[in-house]
Amino acid sequence: MKAPILKNLFGKAEAAPPPEIEAAALRSDRFRLERQREWQRLEDIVGRMEKGRLRGLSDEDVLALPVLYRTAASSLAVARETSLDASTLEYLDSLVQRAWFQVYGPREGFVAWLRRFLGGGLSRAIRGIWLDICVALAVMVAGTVVGWLLVLQDREWYYSLVPVQFADTRVPGASREVLLESLQVEKDTQGLSAFAAYLFSNNAGVSILAFALGFAFGIPSLMLLLHNMAMLGALLWLYHDAGLTLEFAAWLSVHGTTELFAILLAGAAGMHIGRSMAFPGNRSILAAAAESGRRGAQVMVGVVLMLVFAALLEAFPRQLLGMEGRALIGVTMLLFWLAYFFAFGRARSRDEAVESP
Known part of the structure; x- marks a missing residue:
């Protein structure tokens, strides 16, 4: 059975992606949308800590940091197991590494x-x-x-x-x-x-x-x-x-x-x-x-x-x-x-x- 013919934005005809690819893309989007708010909050907290803006963090943010880190790490593990899209994996991998450094890493350099x-x-x-x-x-x-x-x-x-x-x-x-x-x-x-x-x-x-x-x-x-x-x-x-x-x-x-x-x-x-x-x-x-x-x-x-x-x-x-x-x-x-x-x-x-x- 041939794949259906679709037209792109330029009016040219092209074959539609196979159903399994569509299903994987849909699953990846749903996975990202369900957790995106937590990831963005974690990224915001980590970003402020990296810039030294600790006074701007509320008590709720400080208490939520380890929880959000573990959630992101769990999401990364699931994303690897289910072979989600490369962009999601790359984003999560970078976010988890940055969060790990803030949660468990050294708080000061050698000079300090x-x-x-x-x-x-x-x-x-x-x-x-x-x-x-x-x-x-x-x-x-x-x-x-x-x-x-x-x-x-x-x-x-x-x-x-x-x-x-x-x-x-x-x-x-x-x-x-x-x-x-x-x-x-x-x-x-x-x-x-x-x-x-x-x-x-x-x-x-x-x-x-x-x-x-x-x-x-x-x-x-x-x-x-x-x-x-x-x-x-x-x-x-x-x-x-x-x-x-x-x-x-x-x-x-x-x-x-x-x-x-x-x-x-x-x-x-x-x-x-x-x-x-x-x-x-x-x-x-x-x-x-x-x-x-x-x-x-x-x-x-x-x-x-x-x-x-x-x-x-x-x-x-x-x-x-x-x-x-x-x-x-x-x-x-x-x-x-x-x-x-x-x-x-x-x-x-x-x-x-x-x-x-």
């Missing part, structure tokens, strides 16, 4: 996140583990004192506490001139650079381990801090015995006030996780670990940034400046970190706490 993180997020996370920081600081001070006292009583302890890389000319019995030479200003970045690189890799490894071992209720983190600071105590005794306490403190402070602070924060972050798991309170252990883990992860991002900055201080200022310049940089960095972590962003935190229900 970094600005918020450095603008108060990091300092708030660190203030949130203040108790663990106090405990870790006490352990680090105790480790330094223990290392000093052990070497003071028996010099053989020095070789057990201080790695071979440190014990080149820096050994008990070395003359004041030899020890002073190890702290001298370099004309270039050679000489002490290898020693600085070792310090950075050592402290970076200690920081990562101190955080990772916190899951064992924080005890290994504390032991690691104790052992690492005992090495510093032994070195401090060595230079004090030669009358070079100030020179050594200035040499160490350039990067030490940043690097040792980073180790302190890493150990406190690890211990915070372990303490939350050991004493979860009214929460489950998994919930307590998840909450403390998120806060600890924020702190560790800051620790990584601090270690990178400390490496730059080790590579140049420490080798190329005298005792006064080193001490000035060290004290300045210590004051900066204290102000940034424990004073910066407090007013904003109070405002957010008042605004939150």
Whole structure:
């Protein structure tokens, strides 16, 4: 049977489409008309959100967004199953992707996140583990004192506490001139650079381990801090015995006030996780670990940034400046970190706490 002959708008005769094509077109039109109003509303809401016009959205629109998204996603699935026309599929696919990003996607880009993180997020996370920081600081001070006292009583302890890389000319019995030479200003970045690189890799490894071992209720983190600071105590005794306490403190402070602070924060972050798991309170252990883990992860991002900055201080200022310049940089960095972590962003935190229900 031949298809009926129809005339188009120009008066030319052409064959009518087969009945199955007409039925599919009719079904597609009916499907689109039944749901078109919901799609248009979803597109309007998504469009305003993409343009940043959030204040123009009513409460009803905000509540309807996830419902409209799921409806559009369901319509897309049906359209694919029934092989509707390509234009409807393309439209729905684009609309569902845009709506998904607004419902489930990230609310800010990397630059905005970094600005918020450095603008108060990091300092708030660190203030949130203040108790663990106090405990870790006490352990680090105790480790330094223990290392000093052990070497003071028996010099053989020095070789057990201080790695071979440190014990080149820096050994008990070395003359004041030899020890002073190890702290001298370099004309270039050679000489002490290898020693600085070792310090950075050592402290970076200690920081990562101190955080990772916190899951064992924080005890290994504390032991690691104790052992690492005992090495510093032994070195401090060595230079004090030669009358070079100030020179050594200035040499160490350039990067030490940043690097040792980073180790302190890493150990406190690890211990915070372990303490939350050991004493979860009214929460489950998994919930307590998840909450403390998120806060600890924020702190560790800051620790990584601090270690990178400390490496730059080790590579140049420490080798190329005298005792006064080193001490000035060290004290300045210590004051900066204290102000940034424990004073910066407090007013904003109070405002957010008042605004939150």
